[in-house]
Amino acid sequence: MEKTKIESKKISVFYGDKKALSGISLDIPEKRVTSLIGPSGCGKSTFLRCLNRMNDTIDICRIEGKILVDGEDIYDRKLDPVLLRARIGMVFQKPNPFPKSIFDNVAYGPKIHGLTNSKDELSELVESSLKKAGLFNEVKDRLNEPGTSLSGGQQQRLCIARAIAVSPEVILMDEPCSALDPIATAVIEELIDEISKNFTIVIVTHSMQQAARVSNQTAFFHMGNLIEVGKTDEVFSMPKEKKTQDYITGKIG
Amino acid sequence: MNNTEIIKKSLMKRHLAESRFKTYGILGIISATVFLIVILSTIFIEGKSAFKSTYIKLDVFFDPSIIDPDGTRNIDEIRFANYRKVIKNSLKNYFPEVTGKEEMKSLTELISSSEEENLMQAVLKNNDLIGANKKVWLKASSKIDIIHKNPEMKDLSESNRLISDKELEWFDKLTRNGDVKFSLNKIFFLKADSTEPEQAGILGSILGSFFTLVITLILSFPIAVAAGVFLEELAPKNRLTDIIEININNLAAVPSIIFGLLGLAIFLNVMHLPRSAPIVGGMVLALMTLPTIIIATRVSLKAVPPSIREAAVGLGATKFQSVIHHVLPLAIPGIATGTIIGMSRALGESAPLLLIGMVAFIVDIPGSFTDSATVLPVQIYLWKSTAARGFVELTAAGVIVLLTFLILMNALAIFVRNKFEKKW
Numbered sequence A: 001m002e003k004t005k006i007e008s009k010k011i012s013v014f015y016g017d018k019k020a021l022s023g024i025s026l027d028i029p030e031k032r033v034t035s036l037i038g039p040s041g042c043g044k045s046t047f048l049r050c051l052n053r054m055n056d057t058i059d060i061c062r063i064e065g066k067i068l069v070d071g072e073d074i075y076d077r078k079l080d081p082v083l084l085r086a087r088i089g090m091v092f093q094k095p096n097p098f099p100k101s102i103f104d105n106v107a108y109g110p111k112i113h114g115l116t117n118s119k120d121e122l123s124e125l126v127e128s129s130l131k132k133a134g135l136f137n138e139v140k141d142r143l144n145e146p147g148t149s150l151s152g153g154q155q156q157r158l159c160i161a162r163a164i165a166v167s168p169e170v171i172l173m174d175e176p177c178s179a180l181d182p183i184a185t186a187v188i189e190e191l192i193d194e195i196s197k198n199f200t201i202v203i204v205t206h207s208m209q210q211a212a213r214v215s216n217q218t219a220f221f222h223m224g225n226l227i228e229v230g231k232t233d234e235v236f237s238m239p240k241e242k243k244t245q246d247y248i249t250g251k252i253g
Numbered sequence B: 001m002n003n004t005e006i007i008k009k010s011l012m013k014r015h016l017a018e019s020r021f022k023t024y025g026i027l028g029i030i031s032a033t034v035f036l037i038v039i040l041s042t043i044f045i046e047g048k049s050a051f052k053s054t055y056i057k058l059d060v061f062f063d064p065s066i067i068d069p070d071g072t073r074n075i076d077e078i079r080f081a082n083y084r085k086v087i088k089n090s091l092k093n094y095f096p097e098v099t100g101k102e103e104m105k106s107l108t109e110l111i112s113s114s115e116e117e118n119l120m121q122a123v124l125k126n127n128d129l130i131g132a133n134k135k136v137w138l139k140a141s142s143k144i145d146i147i148h149k150n151p152e153m154k155d156l157s158e159s160n161r162l163i164s165d166k167e168l169e170w171f172d173k174l175t176r177n178g179d180v181k182f183s184l185n186k187i188f189f190l191k192a193d194s195t196e197p198e199q200a201g202i203l204g205s206i207l208g209s210f211f212t213l214v215i216t217l218i219l220s221f222p223i224a225v226a227a228g229v230f231l232e233e234l235a236p237k238n239r240l241t242d243i244i245e246i247n248i249n250n251l252a253a254v255p256s257i258i259f260g261l262l263g264l265a266i267f268l269n270v271m272h273l274p275r276s277a278p279i280v281g282g283m284v285l286a287l288m289t290l291p292t293i294i295i296a297t298r299v300s301l302k303a304v305p306p307s308i309r310e311a312a313v314g315l316g317a318t319k320f321q322s323v324i325h326h327v328l329p330l331a332i333p334g335i336a337t338g339t340i341i342g343m344s345r346a347l348g349e350s351a352p353l354l355l356i357g358m359v360a361f362i363v364d365i366p367g368s369f370t371d372s373a374t375v376l377p378v379q380i381y382l383w384k385s386t387a388a389r390g391f392v393e394l395t396a397a398g399v400i401v402l403l404t405f406l407i408l409m410n411a412l413a414i415f416v417r418n419k420f421e422k423k424w
């Protein structure tokens, strides 16, 4: 039996008066990859951003329901969202390295949280994070060059290394490959497979093939509702719901 | 009719509209350029003569009986000696034919009275001059300078000319002997205002402007950047911040003289700060510059892509950290550009400073923020409103100096923008 890392209970989200998600209850297993699929605008990103409270930064966004991480309510008043975001890292749709050196990009998280005690320790952490993200060999001679000088796929792996450096428990990925070519995408997918041994991963994707390739569990969203969730191969081979069937056969999308 | 024919029919008209619009645009640019060239060239033609002035070579005898009658080399004695008489005696030697008292007086007036002070300084510096004979280039008085610069005035009748026939005769004799020359007008660059045009300089008002702008920058930059960052990044978006935002935008459009009134009422009448001082001028201009820099700060912060903020916040940076570490550094070039432009506006400002007394006639070069001073545009205004003929070229020269500083500052703004703008 898998341990549940994140439990969402009847999450509804509103942007002003507009309801973007209604009553989503979804369990996310630990050290597994969960993918969120569905037509665009159905609320995948919104749900993902609830998990590390990134929606707090949007003034008009309001959330109802509960999200438990390791049984602890993350919307509890006593919980500091800054600490939560250190525990739950995020990789965005468009690679967004800081316009600083590759080294500084990865070192930034450990620095602000005071995770290392010496320069050497920091360099080691940067190196190991870049290695975990499969980027170290490509950039080891140019750690001082700007992160923005890398190719798109390398930038996205740099962003993954940057998230890994803080040693989060969960990594959220919002369509991490949508801006990348097929080869860079394959590299990232391999990487996701690799790091899922150590991290709980939630990935939003618009590609059903990608969901099928990388994830253990798949959740299908449609117009703000969670239609179906289950083991990935089951969802794709014998969907229980008509809507899921229509989506994966390309009838809606 | 098929589509191609329909489109062809209207094509002629559409192209014509475009070329008509282009013509208007080019005409507009040409007329603007012509106006600019006319203004700049008249100012330059009028003003360039002020950078040079006329000097007359005289054999000066540093007569001990005038400068140091007791032979004690007493500084006070040397300082208060009658140098006018020293100059008068050398002129008397040059023009032995002049005798009458009245005539002698106008002869002495060939030389600028500022030279009395210069001779005194020279003697103070070098006591050995006392008793010596030396050839010295002395600055000519303003009216001689004007005749020298405008030789066509010599042909006017005596009553229409600035100088009498006699004076002209003397000047011609000096010229024939090769004892008249043009040389750099050092006084213009080294002195403050004066009642005599040939003794008036721009340095006093340059320093006045400098001290004023230093205060303006020190006050407005940190306050405005802090306010801009707070409003754009940290403040909650609600009714109150909306009202503040509207008011700041309105403040940027308030006529500058209003800020002068405010300065007069508060800084002078309530706080009793010194009148005519750069510190008060700087405070008034800081009020005026604040909204400009606040707006520049907010615009530059807005231009930083939200993805940078999300990246930092997603890693667990606080909102403030994401701003200080990532967003603000990217906005700095824009903020700096806005600040320099705000400062160059402040440099060109005169109205609010008139109200707080920076329009006074000030002969001393200001040495600190609390000394009485005037600023460049006000100095130009003061010279323009003085009747004496010699101030005309000074006015234009003052404009040239002011424009030079403004062009330098704007060039700096462009340089900063191009050099430090980061691409992402």
Ligand SMILES: Nc1ncnc2c1ncn2[C@@H]1O[C@H](COP(=O)(O)OP(=O)(O)O)[C@@H](O)[C@H]1O
Binding pocket: A015, A020, A038, A039, A040, A041, A042, A043, A044, A045, A046, A047, A058
């Ligand atoms: N910041 C926002 N402000 C207002 N509405 C938003 C915002 N972000 C998303 N929405 C709306 O919420 C719905 C879900 O959006 P999103 O979660 O981005 O969908 P997905 O990621 O599945 O494409 C959409 O209708 C979208 O218009």
Ligand SMILES: [Mg+2]
Binding pocket: A044, A045, A046, A174
């Ligand atoms: Mg999305």
